[in-house]
Amino acid sequence: MKVLMLTPYLPYPLLTGGQTRSFNLIKRLSALGHKITLFCLVKSNNERKYVGELEKFCEEVKVFNRSEKPWTAGNILRTGFSFYPFLVVRNWAKGEKNAISEKLKEAKFDLIHAETFYVMPHIPKTQIPILLVEQTIEYLVYRHFVDQFKIPMLKPLLYTDVIKMKYWELKYWKMAARVVAMSDEDKKTMINEISGLDVDIVPNGVDSDYFNESITKRSRSPIVLYLGNFTWLQNREAVEVLIKEVWGKIKEKMPAAKLWIVGKEAKSFFANLQSGDIEVTEVLDVRAVYQKASVLVAPIYGGGGTRYKNFEAFASGLPVVTTSIGIRGTDAHDGGEVIIRDKPDEIAGAAVRLLTDQILAKKIAENARKMVREKYDWDPIARKLSEVYEDLGKK
Numbered sequence: 001m002k003v004l005m006l007t008p009y010l011p012y013p014l015l016t017g018g019q020t021r022s023f024n025l026i027k028r029l030s031a032l033g034h035k036i037t038l039f040c041l042v043k044s045n046n047e048r049k050y051v052g053e054l055e056k057f058c059e060e061v062k063v064f065n066r067s068e069k070p071w072t073a074g075n076i077l078r079t080g081f082s083f084y085p086f087l088v089v090r091n092w093a094k095g096e097k098n099a100i101s102e103k104l105k106e107a108k109f110d111l112i113h114a115e116t117f118y119v120m121p122h123i124p125k126t127q128i129p130i131l132l133v134e135q136t137i138e139y140l141v142y143r144h145f146v147d148q149f150k151i152p153m154l155k156p157l158l159y160t161d162v163i164k165m166k167y168w169e170l171k172y173w174k175m176a177a178r179v180v181a182m183s184d185e186d187k188k189t190m191i192n193e194i195s196g197l198d199v200d201i202v203p204n205g206v207d208s209d210y211f212n213e214s215i216t217k218r219s220r221s222p223i224v225l226y227l228g229n230f231t232w233l234q235n236r237e238a239v240e241v242l243i244k245e246v247w248g249k250i251k252e253k254m255p256a257a258k259l260w261i262v263g264k265e266a267k268s269f270f271a272n273l274q275s276g277d278i279e280v281t282e283v284l285d286v287r288a289v290y291q292k293a294s295v296l297v298a299p300i301y302g303g304g305g306t307r308y309k310n311f312e313a314f315a316s317g318l319p320v321v322t323t324s325i326g327i328r329g330t331d332a333h334d335g336g337e338v339i340i341r342d343k344p345d346e347i348a349g350a351a352v353r354l355l356t357d358q359i360l361a362k363k364i365a366e367n368a369r370k371m372v373r374e375k376y377d378w379d380p381i382a383r384k385l386s387e388v389y390e391d392l393g394k395k
Helices: 017-031 045-055 073-080 086-090 096-106 117-122 138-147 152-175 184-193 208-212 233-253 266-273 286-292 308-316 344-356 358-375 378-394
Strands: 002-007 035-042 060-065 111-115 130-133 178-181 199-201 223-227 258-262 278-281 295-298 320-322
Touching: 002 017, 002 096, 002 117, 017 035, 017 045, 017 378, 035 045, 035 096, 045 060, 060 096, 073 086, 086 117, 086 152, 096 117, 111 117, 111 378, 117 130, 117 152, 130 152, 130 378, 138 152, 138 233, 152 184, 178 184, 178 378, 184 199, 208 286, 208 308, 208 358, 223 233, 223 286, 223 308, 233 258, 233 266, 233 295, 233 344, 258 266, 258 286, 266 278, 286 308, 295 308, 295 344, 308 320, 308 358, 320 344, 344 358
Parallel strands: 002 035, 002 111, 035 060, 111 130, 130 178, 178 199, 223 258, 223 295, 258 278, 295 320
Antiparallel strands: none
16 A cells, blocks of 8 residues: 555654554565555654664655744634644644645555544545544543643633534544554443444554563562653653552562653653652663562553553553553553553552562563563564555545
């Protein structure tokens, strides 16, 4: 298939879940014979130095600039006077829509792959079938953000933006020839909103071989890990719960334990937590963190999508304790491949149990590693997406 793919980021380096997903799928789709032309967005011209990593697998890579910072006066004003929500305005790239129009005139494509609904406004009117891939249901994520927002007088404005976001997100689901969700839960939500919507599930995954490669040894001292991209509200909320309601209970039972808070912008949000017992950092190679830690503890209560940290921990042989929301999008079962607890004190208890029961920890970790290799490796996931391409392209 000849595919025009649109992403709201340059899919390299692999610093976010979206970048990780797109890069791994592009690499494998290319190997399966698909010819991909990539149109993507960057916040800074410094990112353009990575274009060559995508040109290895794409027929052509076109890069467009969006605003470097989201909360600019211009973005806020444009949102206020626009029918579009802030998320669309923030990800608008001047010149991209015209460039796509010209590309569609000069080249024949079998389909257009739009990664996230908020790149869809760049697509001109066309008869080419559009595959819309939703990494999460955005209006639900932002509604959760507004529900938790601490300035009451601003909530009505923010809820107005959520209403606009839901309107456009659902409108673009209807416009697409087919929609892809990350999980069965997201698919059910979509179909509940729009009866008869054509939705496939192409889940997130992991490079099992990459994370299974041993580069360091497990720490002899107990280390509790939380890893994430902290520009996402759900990850910041999880750390707050971990610090306020879970970590102290773990320390009571395990005085020698250390807590690592690792990931993008960790120091921007949590530098004040740095202490003798708590390490706050960002690393280039997360494999070393997964392989040194003793348990991943993820008290996540905000829904949508799936969590790369789960797949990466599973593939690394690191046991995981999370919530029923935090484990969505996988086939992992409580007591089999993961420990699932929803109350903070029970999360703490489960973490202590894994830290003190090496037989249980090893069993959970081995079961999870086997599951991701069989079900969530990028190779079978890419083949699934390839099948969707072939079916849609024929139409």
